[in-house]
Amino acid sequence: MSLAVIDRNDVVLRGRLSAPPELRPLPSGDTLLLFKLVVRRENPRPRGPKSDVITCVSLVPALQRYATAWTTEDVVEVEGALQRRFWRTPTGTAVAYEVNCRRGRKVARGTHRAAPRSA
Known part of the structure; x- marks a missing residue:
């Protein structure tokens, strides 16, 4: 069986x-677009975190142009793939997921429908 059939990385x-x-x-x-999404956990533990902060990036020019209009507290939905990135720092190699x-796309609050524009 080919790896293309069994591997999947969709987020x-x-x-x-x-x-x-x-x-x-x-x-x-x-140019790299960088933003952080606060995503609530579906069933958080009573004393545990109730949300996660997920770092999102993109090199897609259309998404970069569209996302520059997003502001703090906007609700957005993204599609992509999880990746692990390495880079050099003065103290060694750093890694991030x-x-x-x-x-x-920006999502209207309360309705979870798309705003008129998307990239």
Whole structure:
């Protein structure tokens, strides 16, 4: 059986922005969109965390243009893939897990329907 048949890495998240999205220039000359989504846990433990903060990134220019209009507390939904990224720091190698987004849209509060525009 081919790996293409058994492997799958699809992520769909809906949550609120903890801060406005950032555009960060990379050494390669590309621009990275970076934002954090606060996603509530479905069944949190009584004394445990009730939500998770998930780092999301994108190199998709259309999503970058659209997301720059998002503001703190906006509810957004994204689709992408989970990835692990490594980079060098002055003290060694750092690692992070993040969702690499290929699509995203603002969701109207309370209705969970898409806003008129999406990327």
